[in-house]
Amino acid sequence: MSIVKSPLPDVAIPEDVALLDYLTADFDAYGDKVALTDGPTGRSYTFSQLKVLFRVCGSALTRLGFKQHDVFAIYSPNLPEFAIIFFGVIGIGGTVTTVNPLYTVDELAHQLQQSGASYVITIPMFADKAKQAMVKCQKIEDVYVFGEAEGCTPFSSLLRDDGSAFPADVQINPREDVAVLPYSSGTTGLPKGVMLTHFNIIANLQQMRQKSLSLDPNTDVLIALLPLFHIYGMVAILAIGLVQGAKVVCLPKFEQELFLKCIQDHKVTRVSCVPPVVLFLAKHPLVDKYDFSHVKELVNGAAPLGRELAQAVVTRLKYPTIRQGFGMTEASPVTHIAMEGEDLPGSVGQPMPNTECKIVDIQSGKLLGEGEDGELCVRGPQVMKGYLNNPEATANTIKDGWLHTGDIGHYDGTGNFYIVDRLKELIKYKGYQVPPAELEALLLSHPDLQDAAVVGVPDPEAGELPKAYVVKKGDSRVTEEQVMDYVAGKVAPYKKLRFVEFTDQIPKSASGKILRRVLKQKEVER
Numbered sequence: 001m002s003i004v005k006s007p008l009p010d011v012a013i014p015e016d017v018a019l020l021d022y023l024t025a026d027f028d029a030y031g032d033k034v035a036l037t038d039g040p041t042g043r044s045y046t047f048s049q050l051k052v053l054f055r056v057c058g059s060a061l062t063r064l065g066f067k068q069h070d071v072f073a074i075y076s077p078n079l080p081e082f083a084i085i086f087f088g089v090i091g092i093g094g095t096v097t098t099v100n101p102l103y104t105v106d107e108l109a110h111q112l113q114q115s116g117a118s119y120v121i122t123i124p125m126f127a128d129k130a131k132q133a134m135v136k137c138q139k140i141e142d143v144y145v146f147g148e149a150e151g152c153t154p155f156s157s158l159l160r161d162d163g164s165a166f167p168a169d170v171q172i173n174p175r176e177d178v179a180v181l182p183y184s185s186g187t188t189g190l191p192k193g194v195m196l197t198h199f200n201i202i203a204n205l206q207q208m209r210q211k212s213l214s215l216d217p218n219t220d221v222l223i224a225l226l227p228l229f230h231i232y233g234m235v236a237i238l239a240i241g242l243v244q245g246a247k248v249v250c251l252p253k254f255e256q257e258l259f260l261k262c263i264q265d266h267k268v269t270r271v272s273c274v275p276p277v278v279l280f281l282a283k284h285p286l287v288d289k290y291d292f293s294h295v296k297e298l299v300n301g302a303a304p305l306g307r308e309l310a311q312a313v314v315t316r317l318k319y320p321t322i323r324q325g326f327g328m329t330e331a332s333p334v335t336h337i338a339m340e341g342e343d344l345p346g347s348v349g350q351p352m353p354n355t356e357c358k359i360v361d362i363q364s365g366k367l368l369g370e371g372e373d374g375e376l377c378v379r380g381p382q383v384m385k386g387y388l389n390n391p392e393a394t395a396n397t398i399k400d401g402w403l404h405t406g407d408i409g410h411y412d413g414t415g416n417f418y419i420v421d422r423l424k425e426l427i428k429y430k431g432y433q434v435p436p437a438e439l440e441a442l443l444l445s446h447p448d449l450q451d452a453a454v455v456g457v458p459d460p461e462a463g464e465l466p467k468a469y470v471v472k473k474g475d476s477r478v479t480e481e482q483v484m485d486y487v488a489g490k491v492a493p494y495k496k497l498r499f500v501e502f503t504d505q506i507p508k509s510a511s512g513k514i515l516r517r518v519l520k521q522k523e524v525e526r
């Protein structure tokens with residue numbers, strides 16, 4: 001019974017370096033190599049160009065009056081320019097909050113309001129949604145757009161600056177200042193702003209570089225199919241690629257042929273996946289038509305990968321293994337990853353350097369030992385500062401420095417971890433977070449419904465699908481379809497309810513908490 005650490009030695013994490021300086025430390029050496037490419041068009045930027053553009057963008061924002069600690073929202077699919085505004089903001093001590101571009105006007109407005117954002121940037125296709133959200137948020141000063149759209153300021157106007165207003169005197173405190181503010185529902189409730197400091201992100205990048213996620217600037221190419229607004233794409237693809245001089249190919253959406261063609265033509269060496277992408281690579285006939293010979297490794301994270309699927313993909317693509325990583329937005333994100341070439345089916349690997357792990361009994365909190373299932377807790381420099389304006393949720397999640405993941409698992413005799421279940425209420429649809437509390441609040445706003453509970457039901461393709469149990473009011477004649485449509489009209493498509501079941505009562509504890517386990521058990525017994 002003990003705390004488990006990484007078998008690798010601790011890695012030094014600089015405490016006095018700001019994220020942009022850390023990121024670009026070797027950019028001069030990478031020089032005219034291509035850093036970022038837009039998959040569909042081939043539009044590219046070199047490392048030297050990016051280094052200048054980050055400053056140009058930071059300077060232009062400073063002239064607009066955007067200051068240290070101000071918040072800039074990015075509401076956009078993956079584009080090379082996403083990185084320019086992202087690091088431009090962070091470079092002048094601002095905070096970036098990233099928003100899922102599929103969000104509805106209300107969902108966007110909510111995050112803009114909550115995060116205190118003063119600007120938002122989007123693409124022409126979503127400009128109307130951004131403008132409507134702006135009207136609902138007094139603090140938003142302007143909507144920027146990659147390209148052009150009526151009523152929005154073009155992003156290109158920020159690049160016409162000469163860089164001279166980039167603040168020379170900005171004092172970034174890496175341990176305190178929040179670089180990024182992605183949203184996560186954590187173990188319970190509504191999405192909350194996750195405060196990740198410059199130090200948190202640098203820590204995770206240092207850990208990844210040590211823990212065999214290191215890259216060769218001369219050969220390595222990554223593909224950013226997974227969204228950059230999510231911590232996986234943002235840190236574990238974009239930032240880890242750029243800092244090590246690898247080329248990152250951006251894909252704004254999942255188009256099967258384009259994805260495969262980009263892997264082939266750009267000689268991609270590492271493909272970072274979530275289970276539905278692994279499923280596609282394992283099963284889709286198109287895959288055979290493309291050359292994957294440059295791909296050295298496949299990585300999976302963000303949701304559990306079944307052993308059979310892992311086997312199917314390595315057999316088809318003739319790889320020795322697919323490496324699993326585990327993490328959370330709240331941990332910047334990576335806490336575990338399987339070692340290169342190690343074949344432990346179902347394992348998410350060992351802890352990252354500088355990361356301690358323990359498994360505790362879910363009732364008593366007692367420390368458990370090898371092979372015993374309990375809640376996984378992690379402690380390390382990549383663990384967030386806390387949730388924005390929510391000390392209560394922070395205190396419930398981080399106790400004595402230990403981040404309670406809300407995931408259930410165990411470790412084996414070699415210190416490798418296995419995640420077997422989720423204690424927290426979070427639903428994962430294709431790796432995306434679907435917070436049940438959000439859907440329940442919407443259902444309770446329906447005039448015909450009296451009570452509601454949402455749980456995830458297993459699905460081979462999506463991992464889980466949201467299902468609602470609802471109690472109708474009195475003699476209401478509302479139908480299942482109407483309830484589904486009601487929710488679908490208010491949320492991003494991936495959060496839609498896929499099933500609705502009427503029931504007389506929602507099972508609850510004495511204190512009124514929904515007993516989700518009881519509902520999930522009902523599904524299993526069917």
Ligand code: AYL
Pocket residue numbers: 184231232236299300301302303304305324325326327328329330333334337348405406407419422428431432433
């Ligand atoms: P969030 N197996 C099972 N469940 C997982 C796994 C995994 N490998 N990875 C993440 N999860 C679940 O904040 C788990 O419930 O971050 C966890 O608490 O959207 C939750 O997803 C966190 O969801 C990597 C490895 C990124 C992992 C990540 C995780 C980002 C997901 C890059 O290399």
